[in-house]
Amino acid sequence: MKVVEVRHPLVQHKLGLMRRAGNSTKEFRELASEVATLLTYEATADLATESVTVDGWAGPVETRRIKGAKITLVPILRAGLGMLPGVLELIPSAKVGVVGLQRDEHTLLPVGYYEKLSGRMEERTALILDPMLATGGTLIATVEMLKAAGCRRIKGLFLVAAPEGLRALEARHADVEVYTASIDQRLNDVGYILPGLGDAGDKIFGTRY
Ligand SMILES: O=P(O)(O)OC[C@H]1O[C@H](OP(=O)(O)OP(=O)(O)O)[C@H](O)[C@@H]1O
Numbered sequence: 001m002k003v004v005e006v007r008h009p010l011v012q013h014k015l016g017l018m019r020r021a022g023n024s025t026k027e028f029r030e031l032a033s034e035v036a037t038l039l040t041y042e043a044t045a046d047l048a049t050e051s052v053t054v055d056g057w058a059g060p061v062e063t064r065r066i067k068g069a070k071i072t073l074v075p076i077l078r079a080g081l082g083m084l085p086g087v088l089e090l091i092p093s094a095k096v097g098v099v100g101l102q103r104d105e106h107t108l109l110p111v112g113y114y115e116k117l118s119g120r121m122e123e124r125t126a127l128i129l130d131p132m133l134a135t136g137g138t139l140i141a142t143v144e145m146l147k148a149a150g151c152r153r154i155k156g157l158f159l160v161a162a163p164e165g166l167r168a169l170e171a172r173h174a175d176v177e178v179y180t181a182s183i184d185q186r187l188n189d190v191g192y193i194l195p196g197l198g199d200a201g202d203k204i205f206g207t208r209y
Protein backbone atom coordinates (compact mmCIF):
# COMPACT_ATOMS: atom_id res chain seq x y z
CA MET A 1 0.00 0.00 0.00
CA LYS A 2 1.33 3.45 -0.88
CA VAL A 3 1.71 5.56 2.27
CA VAL A 4 3.43 8.93 1.98
CA GLU A 5 4.48 10.67 5.18
CA VAL A 6 5.20 14.20 4.03
CA ARG A 7 8.42 15.32 5.70
CA HIS A 8 8.54 18.80 4.10
CA PRO A 9 9.72 21.38 6.69
CA LEU A 10 6.62 23.54 6.27
CA VAL A 11 4.37 20.55 6.95
CA GLN A 12 6.36 19.46 9.98
CA HIS A 13 6.47 23.02 11.35
CA LYS A 14 2.75 23.60 10.97
CA LEU A 15 1.86 20.19 12.38
CA GLY A 16 4.10 20.98 15.36
CA LEU A 17 2.11 24.18 15.94
CA MET A 18 -1.13 22.18 15.78
CA ARG A 19 0.06 19.81 18.50
CA ARG A 20 0.33 22.58 21.12
CA ALA A 21 -2.36 22.47 23.79
CA GLY A 22 -4.26 25.75 23.97
CA ASN A 23 -4.46 26.72 20.31
CA SER A 24 -7.46 28.92 19.61
CA THR A 25 -10.14 27.65 17.26
CA LYS A 26 -8.89 30.15 14.68
CA GLU A 27 -5.29 28.97 14.96
CA PHE A 28 -6.15 25.28 14.77
CA ARG A 29 -8.56 25.79 11.88
CA GLU A 30 -6.10 27.86 9.87
CA LEU A 31 -3.30 25.35 10.39
CA ALA A 32 -5.53 22.40 9.45
CA SER A 33 -6.36 24.11 6.19
CA GLU A 34 -2.73 25.07 5.48
CA VAL A 35 -1.42 21.54 6.08
CA ALA A 36 -4.23 20.23 3.87
CA THR A 37 -2.97 22.49 1.05
CA LEU A 38 0.52 21.07 1.39
CA LEU A 39 -0.75 17.46 1.46
CA THR A 40 -2.73 18.20 -1.71
CA TYR A 41 0.46 19.28 -3.45
CA GLU A 42 1.99 15.86 -2.71
CA ALA A 43 -1.15 13.86 -3.47
CA THR A 44 -1.53 15.42 -6.93
CA ALA A 45 2.10 14.97 -8.00
CA ASP A 46 1.13 12.18 -10.41
CA LEU A 47 -1.59 14.07 -12.33
CA ALA A 48 -1.16 13.67 -16.08
CA THR A 49 -0.23 16.77 -18.08
CA GLU A 50 -0.25 17.59 -21.79
CA SER A 51 1.51 20.09 -23.98
CA VAL A 52 -0.27 23.29 -24.98
CA THR A 53 1.00 26.34 -26.85
CA VAL A 54 -0.03 29.72 -25.46
CA ASP A 55 0.53 33.28 -26.68
CA GLY A 56 3.31 34.57 -24.46
CA TRP A 57 4.68 38.10 -24.21
CA ALA A 58 7.41 37.28 -26.74
CA GLY A 59 5.46 34.93 -28.98
CA PRO A 60 4.16 31.38 -28.75
CA VAL A 61 5.36 29.33 -25.76
CA GLU A 62 4.93 25.63 -25.28
CA THR A 63 3.59 25.03 -21.77
CA ARG A 64 1.92 22.17 -19.92
CA ARG A 65 -1.57 21.86 -18.51
CA ILE A 66 -3.32 19.21 -16.45
CA LYS A 67 -4.97 16.67 -18.71
CA GLY A 68 -8.47 15.51 -17.94
CA ALA A 69 -8.26 15.30 -14.15
CA LYS A 70 -11.67 14.58 -12.70
CA ILE A 71 -11.29 14.99 -9.00
CA THR A 72 -13.92 14.68 -6.32
CA LEU A 73 -13.01 15.82 -2.84
CA VAL A 74 -14.69 13.76 -0.14
CA PRO A 75 -14.58 15.47 3.25
CA ILE A 76 -15.78 13.21 6.06
CA LEU A 77 -18.15 15.13 8.31
CA ARG A 78 -17.51 16.76 10.48
CA ALA A 79 -13.77 17.26 10.93
CA GLY A 80 -12.90 16.75 7.26
CA LEU A 81 -14.61 20.06 6.46
CA GLY A 82 -11.69 21.76 8.19
CA MET A 83 -9.38 20.58 5.41
CA LEU A 84 -11.67 21.49 2.53
CA PRO A 85 -10.77 25.20 2.13
CA GLY A 86 -7.07 24.39 1.94
CA VAL A 87 -7.57 21.71 -0.69
CA LEU A 88 -9.86 23.94 -2.77
CA GLU A 89 -7.09 26.58 -2.78
CA LEU A 90 -5.16 24.29 -5.14
CA ILE A 91 -8.04 22.50 -6.91
CA PRO A 92 -10.78 25.16 -7.10
CA SER A 93 -12.73 23.33 -9.79
CA ALA A 94 -13.02 20.04 -7.89
CA LYS A 95 -16.41 18.51 -7.28
CA VAL A 96 -17.21 17.82 -3.64
CA GLY A 97 -19.04 14.74 -2.38
CA VAL A 98 -19.80 14.69 1.32
CA VAL A 99 -20.07 11.70 3.63
CA GLY A 100 -21.15 11.87 7.26
CA LEU A 101 -19.79 9.31 9.71
CA GLN A 102 -19.36 9.55 13.45
CA ARG A 103 -17.40 7.16 15.59
CA ASP A 104 -19.38 5.63 18.44
CA GLU A 105 -17.29 6.57 21.45
CA HIS A 106 -17.86 3.21 23.19
CA THR A 107 -17.52 0.71 20.35
CA LEU A 108 -15.24 2.97 18.20
CA LEU A 109 -17.27 1.79 15.20
CA PRO A 110 -18.34 4.36 12.58
CA VAL A 111 -22.02 5.21 12.28
CA GLY A 112 -22.98 6.63 8.89
CA TYR A 113 -25.56 9.43 8.69
CA TYR A 114 -25.06 11.15 5.33
CA GLU A 115 -23.87 10.44 1.79
CA LYS A 116 -24.04 12.73 -1.21
CA LEU A 117 -21.45 11.87 -3.83
CA SER A 118 -20.79 13.34 -7.26
CA GLY A 119 -22.20 11.59 -10.33
CA ARG A 120 -20.11 9.21 -12.46
CA MET A 121 -17.74 8.25 -9.68
CA GLU A 122 -16.31 5.54 -11.93
CA GLU A 123 -14.59 8.30 -13.96
CA ARG A 124 -13.27 10.22 -10.98
CA THR A 125 -10.35 10.20 -8.58
CA ALA A 126 -11.57 10.66 -5.00
CA LEU A 127 -9.50 12.53 -2.45
CA ILE A 128 -10.87 11.67 0.99
CA LEU A 129 -10.26 14.40 3.57
CA ASP A 130 -10.16 13.68 7.30
CA PRO A 131 -7.71 15.06 9.86
CA MET A 132 -7.48 11.78 11.77
CA LEU A 133 -6.96 8.16 10.71
CA ALA A 134 -7.25 6.31 14.04
CA THR A 135 -8.61 2.73 14.07
CA GLY A 136 -9.32 3.09 10.35
CA GLY A 137 -13.01 2.17 10.71
CA THR A 138 -14.27 5.52 9.39
CA LEU A 139 -11.92 5.47 6.42
CA ILE A 140 -12.73 1.86 5.50
CA ALA A 141 -16.46 2.62 5.61
CA THR A 142 -15.91 5.66 3.37
CA VAL A 143 -13.81 3.69 0.90
CA GLU A 144 -16.58 1.09 0.75
CA MET A 145 -19.18 3.80 0.01
CA LEU A 146 -16.96 5.15 -2.78
CA LYS A 147 -16.29 1.74 -4.28
CA ALA A 148 -20.01 0.89 -4.13
CA ALA A 149 -20.57 4.08 -6.18
CA GLY A 150 -18.07 2.79 -8.77
CA CYS A 151 -15.00 4.80 -7.78
CA ARG A 152 -11.79 2.98 -8.64
CA ARG A 153 -9.08 5.48 -7.75
CA ILE A 154 -9.02 6.65 -4.15
CA LYS A 155 -6.50 8.64 -2.13
CA GLY A 156 -6.83 9.77 1.48
CA LEU A 157 -5.34 12.92 3.05
CA PHE A 158 -4.89 12.90 6.83
CA LEU A 159 -3.12 15.30 9.13
CA VAL A 160 -2.18 12.41 11.44
CA ALA A 161 -2.42 8.63 10.96
CA ALA A 162 -2.06 5.83 13.50
CA PRO A 163 -0.17 2.64 12.60
CA GLU A 164 -3.24 0.63 13.68
CA GLY A 165 -5.44 2.40 11.14
CA LEU A 166 -2.90 2.01 8.35
CA ARG A 167 -2.67 -1.73 9.02
CA ALA A 168 -6.46 -2.07 9.02
CA LEU A 169 -6.70 -0.21 5.71
CA GLU A 170 -3.95 -2.30 4.13
CA ALA A 171 -5.74 -5.51 5.13
CA ARG A 172 -8.98 -4.41 3.41
CA HIS A 173 -8.14 -1.84 0.71
CA ALA A 174 -4.45 -1.86 -0.11
CA ASP A 175 -5.17 -0.05 -3.38
CA VAL A 176 -5.96 3.20 -1.51
CA GLU A 177 -3.08 5.71 -1.31
CA VAL A 178 -2.49 7.57 1.95
CA TYR A 179 -0.87 11.01 2.37
CA THR A 180 -0.26 12.19 5.90
CA ALA A 181 1.80 14.78 7.76
CA SER A 182 2.68 12.19 10.41
CA ILE A 183 2.46 8.50 11.20
CA ASP A 184 2.12 8.78 14.94
CA GLN A 185 2.96 6.24 17.68
CA ARG A 186 -0.24 4.43 18.61
CA LEU A 187 -3.82 4.65 19.84
CA ASN A 188 -4.63 5.07 23.51
CA ASP A 189 -7.19 2.82 25.24
CA VAL A 190 -10.11 5.00 24.09
CA GLY A 191 -9.01 5.11 20.46
CA TYR A 192 -7.29 8.51 20.40
CA ILE A 193 -4.03 8.93 18.52
CA LEU A 194 -0.86 9.52 20.55
CA PRO A 195 0.69 12.04 20.49
CA GLY A 196 -2.01 13.09 18.00
CA LEU A 197 -3.97 16.29 18.07
CA GLY A 198 -6.79 15.47 20.48
CA ASP A 199 -10.31 15.66 19.11
CA ALA A 200 -9.83 17.34 15.76
CA GLY A 201 -13.53 17.92 15.13
CA ASP A 202 -14.01 19.66 18.44
CA LYS A 203 -10.94 21.82 17.84
CA ILE A 204 -11.94 22.81 14.31
CA PHE A 205 -15.53 23.62 15.30
CA GLY A 206 -14.78 24.97 18.77
CA THR A 207 -17.26 22.66 20.46
CA ARG A 208 -15.20 21.31 23.36
CA TYR A 209 -11.66 21.08 24.67
O1 LIG B 1 -10.22 5.92 12.39
P1 LIG B 1 -11.40 5.98 13.31
O2 LIG B 1 -11.15 5.21 14.59
O3 LIG B 1 -12.66 5.59 12.66
O4 LIG B 1 -11.52 7.47 13.82
C1 LIG B 1 -11.32 8.58 13.01
C2 LIG B 1 -12.57 9.41 12.90
O5 LIG B 1 -12.91 9.98 14.17
C3 LIG B 1 -13.03 11.40 14.02
O6 LIG B 1 -14.31 11.78 13.71
P2 LIG B 1 -15.48 11.80 14.82
O7 LIG B 1 -16.15 10.46 14.90
O8 LIG B 1 -14.93 12.34 16.10
O9 LIG B 1 -16.54 12.76 14.19
P3 LIG B 1 -16.53 14.35 14.05
O10 LIG B 1 -15.69 14.65 12.86
O11 LIG B 1 -17.98 14.67 13.85
O12 LIG B 1 -15.97 14.95 15.30
C4 LIG B 1 -12.11 11.70 12.87
O13 LIG B 1 -12.33 12.95 12.27
C5 LIG B 1 -12.32 10.54 11.95
O14 LIG B 1 -13.44 10.72 11.09
Ligand SMILES: O=c1cc[nH]c(=O)[nH]1
Nearest residue numbers: 134192193198199200
Ligand atom coordinates in the same frame (compact mmCIF):
# COMPACT_ATOMS: atom_id res chain seq x y z
O1 LIG C 1 -7.15 11.01 18.02
C1 LIG C 1 -8.28 11.07 17.49
C2 LIG C 1 -8.98 9.93 17.08
C3 LIG C 1 -10.19 10.09 16.49
N1 LIG C 1 -10.69 11.33 16.33
C4 LIG C 1 -10.03 12.43 16.72
O2 LIG C 1 -10.52 13.56 16.53
N2 LIG C 1 -8.84 12.28 17.29
Ligand SMILES: [Mg+2]
Nearest residue numbers: 199200201202
Ligand atom coordinates in the same frame (compact mmCIF):
# COMPACT_ATOMS: atom_id res chain seq x y z
MG1 LIG D 1 -14.65 14.25 16.67
